[in-house]
Amino acid sequence: MSRAPVNRILRSSIVDGPGNRAVVFLQGCNFDCVYCHNPETIALCNSCGTCLAACPAGALVRGKGAPSSGEAPGGPSGAVLWEKERCVFCGACLAACPRNSSPRVRLMSPEEVMAGIEKDLPFIRGITVSGGECTLYPAFLRKLGTLAKEKGLTFFIDTNGSHDFSKPDGAGEGGGLLDVTDGVMLDVKADPESDEEHKRVTGRSGYDILGLGEFLARRGKLYELRTVVSPGLFDAAALVDKTCRRLAGADSRFQYRLIRYRPSGVRPAWAGKLAVPGDSLMESLAAICGAYGVKALVV
Ligand code: SF4
Ligand code: SF4
Structure with a gap:
């Protein structure tokens, strides 16, 4: 698929x-x-995890499956995944990302x-x-x-x-x-x-x-x-x-x-x-x- x-x-x-x-x-x-x-939207997230601590709503989590963006998992504990239902769209993750990427993917x-x-x-x-x-x-x-x-x-x-x-x-x-x-x-x-x-x-x-x-x-x-x-x-x-x-x-x-x-x-x-x-x-x-x-x- x-x-x-x-x-x-x-x-x-x-x-x-x-x-x-x-x-x-x-x-x-x-x-x-x-x-x-x-x-x-330029760079793909590599699941480095920097944005996890920046999220005030618990909308970013480490998953066990494939990364949210399609690149190789960024660490042994898995990919950073976005839980849309919890997101308050504050933009803190975008500001925190060293790649200027978005985990909201x-x-x-x-x-x-x-x-x-x-x-x-x-x-x-x-x-x-x-x-x-x-x-x-x-x-x-x-x-x-x-x-x-x-x-x-x-x-x-x-x-x-x-x-x-x-x-x-x-x-x-x-x-x-x-x-x-x-x-x-x-x-x-x-x-x-x-x-x-x-x-x-x-x-x-x-x-x-x-x-x-x-x-x-x-x-x-x-x-x-x-x-x-x-x-x-x-x-x-x-x-x-x-x-x-x-x-x-x-x-x-x-x-x-x-x-x-x-x-x-x-x-x-x-x-x-x-x-x-x-x-x-x-x-x-x-x-x-x-x-x-x-x-x-x-x-
Ligand atoms: S969005 Fe940026 S800070 Fe968050 S995991 Fe992906 S690469 Fe790291
Ligand atoms: S925009 Fe959503 S995912 Fe990003 S830090 Fe804010 S609540 Fe968390």
Whole structure:
């Protein structure tokens, strides 16, 4: 059975794909973006136990089974497990963790996730899986997407683009993910042709994200591009122009979500160093999209 570390399930969202959707957030990411608004979803808990003493509600315990996050047990007495019913969501565990990770994670199978949203089925149009980086768990995604389709739901993926969707079906662990995916929300975080810039923003060298976007667009599966904008971090106008120029010809039905950087939730070390963009910059980026016939959404 393929299971994945689930950080959170949002039962209803209207900003994560078309219509009202359930959103599943998985723990763990292969990027380390400076502006990450959910930095506690990046690292996997290694059950070191530091947060146990910080919890005022007794909601964190040592278990005897598998660790809550999917990594090897962190000590002889077992994994740190989260008891949601006791949690008062005070955040003390997040503040105490030396890895900036979250113990509020549960390993779940696709069937368990579907069971959890069963009562919402009459009210939702689909499921979107986000993160962290959800494509780190392709087998889980494939099964959840299959189950979603059996229920008549659409299945969307929110990704940093590090998964190679162009793999032929059945080849490798990720093969076939596109078969169950109706739409992809794809991050374009920095100039993919500049290793220096991409690494400075995400911690990873650049790669062919625009080629992936083209691949998805040609198959009608590119729902949305996403770029977080912070003046001075990188040249957003050049990036949006380069992206639209490359992708608009492939399929201009996708939308481009231009996201204002906001300091809320960002790691303190970065929050004060990054600038919030003004209206004029965001409007000028939307105008670049418009010139290529791409619908822009400024948020
Ligand atoms: S959440 Fe952090 S502090 Fe708590 S057990 Fe996991 S790694 Fe250790
Ligand atoms: S958020 Fe929940 S698990 Fe974490 S310290 Fe507070 S009560 Fe304990």
